[in-house]
């Protein structure tokens with residue numbers, strides 16, 4: 001692992017993360033769900049497990065402090081409210097989606113597109129996602145999560161848009177892992193996701209939102225070959241539902 005020196009903001013104090021950046025463990029829950037753990041802090045993104053034909057993780061077994069949800073379509077909101085309640089976890093999403101969860105008795109932290117907030121584990125930035133929100137007046141989003149100095153970008157459901165370039169430029173840099181949808185129909189195709197990877201230039205890309213149903217069939221090996229041919233320095237890791245990797 002490269003020993004990158006990076007100043008990390010954690011709430012009210014600053015520290016150099018370089019000495020103790022431990023490999024973040026990323027577990028794929030299938031579809032757009034990822035469990036991310038570092039230094040004893042666990043968070044889950046878009047936990048659609050119940051009713052997900054490819055999921056192997058049981059929602060009752062999920063132990064997390066934070067639940068992040070990109071939008072309120074059922075294949076993303078999924079088990080989020082139940083998991084947040086069972087774990088007394090904080091539910092993070094755009095304001096309207098957060099209000100939906102709050103109305104069901106969950107502790108929420110509402111944010112919005114372009115906003116950034118320093119949580120105890122690091123900063124979360126809410127990014128644009130070109131997609132429906134699933135709740136009236138709401139917006140779909142993606143997240144850049146800095147988990148103790150390791151930077152993860154979850155694109156949510158989105159079509160390709162050129163401001164993704166800002167994640168390797170003015171807004172953010174040095175994304176360690178990008179989680180990109182490749183299944184088409186509702187989101188980027190694998191061709192479009194290859195362009196996104198070339199713009200964001202993360203160290204690692206993990207494809208998501210494919211092969212859950214026939215409508216979003218895609219070959220992740222084809223995606224891997226294209227990205228690794230076209231984008232120097234970016235590795236594609238294909239995870240099966242239930243599999244983990246360390247960054």
Ligand code: NI
Pocket residue numbers: 071073076131132157186
């Ligand atoms: Ni959606």
Ligand code: MN
Pocket residue numbers: 032073075076157186209
């Ligand atoms: Mn979706």
